[in-house]
Amino acid sequence: MSRNLCQYIPALIYMLIPLALEGIAVSQERIKLVDTGVIFSGEQVAQFAEIPYMFELTPPFWTPTEEEVAHLEGKLRPYLEGVTIADARAIAAELGSYKRQYLGYTDGGKKWILVNGFCERHWRGDDSWHDSVVFVFDGGRCLFHVRYDLSRSQFEQLEINKDS
Numbered sequence: 001m002s003r004n005l006c007q008y009i010p011a012l013i014y015m016l017i018p019l020a021l022e023g024i025a026v027s028q029e030r031i032k033l034v035d036t037g038v039i040f041s042g043e044q045v046a047q048f049a050e051i052p053y054m055f056e057l058t059p060p061f062w063t064p065t066e067e068e069v070a071h072l073e074g075k076l077r078p079y080l081e082g083v084t085i086a087d088a089r090a091i092a093a094e095l096g097s098y099k100r101q102y103l104g105y106t107d108g109g110k111k112w113i114l115v116n117g118f119c120e121r122h123w124r125g126d127d128s129w130h131d132s133v134v135f136v137f138d139g140g141r142c143l144f145h146v147r148y149d150l151s152r153s154q155f156e157q158l159e160i161n162k163d164s
Contacts, residue, residue, distance in 0.1 A: 031130060032066065036073055037100035037117075038130050039064050045103045048133050055103070055114055055133075055145065062104040064113050069102050072113060072148050079146075079155045087141035087160050091117070099123045101133060111150040118143050136161065 032039040040048070042061035049057040064072075080092035091098070101116040118134045119142035136143050140163040146155050 032063075033130065034066055034069060036069070037102065039066070039069055039102045040104075040133075042104060044131075045105060048103065049105070051133075054135055055116075057103060057105040057114065058107050060106050062106070062111065064102050064104045068113065068150060071153065072102075072115065075148075075153065075155065076115065076146075080158075083158055085158055085160060088144075088158060091141055091144055091160065094119070099129060101129065103133075113148040113150060114145060115148060115155075116145045139163070 031041065031044070041063045045057060045061040046059065048054060049059070049061065077092050077095055080088045080095065095117075097120045098117045099122075100118075101114075103114040103116065105112055105114065116134060118129070118136075118139075121142065122134050122136070122139075123129050134143070139161045141160055143161040144159065146158040148155050
């Protein structure tokens with residue numbers, strides 16, 4: 001009987017390869033790399049939201065468009081330069097060396113984009129930030145996050161990590 005089963009293995013593998021490739025394509029569609037970072041899908045954000053001590057994100061989750069992210073990015077540096085929070089201006093000056101993750105969620109009936117920013121030492125040589133949220137409890141100005149109100153085109157609640 002095992003001999004009969006062995007003759008079907010090549011056919012089974014042949015049938016599974018397209019399914020595996022389709023799964024890979026779907027997972028690649030879930031993220032969108034942009035010049036400044038990565039846009040996570042609403043499905044991914046829902047998974048991240050279940051992680052304790054992570055950002056407090058509320059459903060429904062959604063996927064920001066490249067246009068929404070580009071609009072947000074056009075306002076990020078001026079925002080950082082204008083707030084009175086320590087280290088915000090230093091981040092603004094070095095913003096080109098930071099990568100960002102964009103997570104769409106809803107709060108109070110409004111759509112928000114969480115911008116999770118991190119400096120070069122957290123992304124250079126390690127692509128895990130493409131599919132996992134970068135979350136560190138310390139790290140100083142190397143890590144920041146801020147939320148963006150899509151309807152008002154305004155940032156609020158900037159948080160810059162503390163040094164340990």
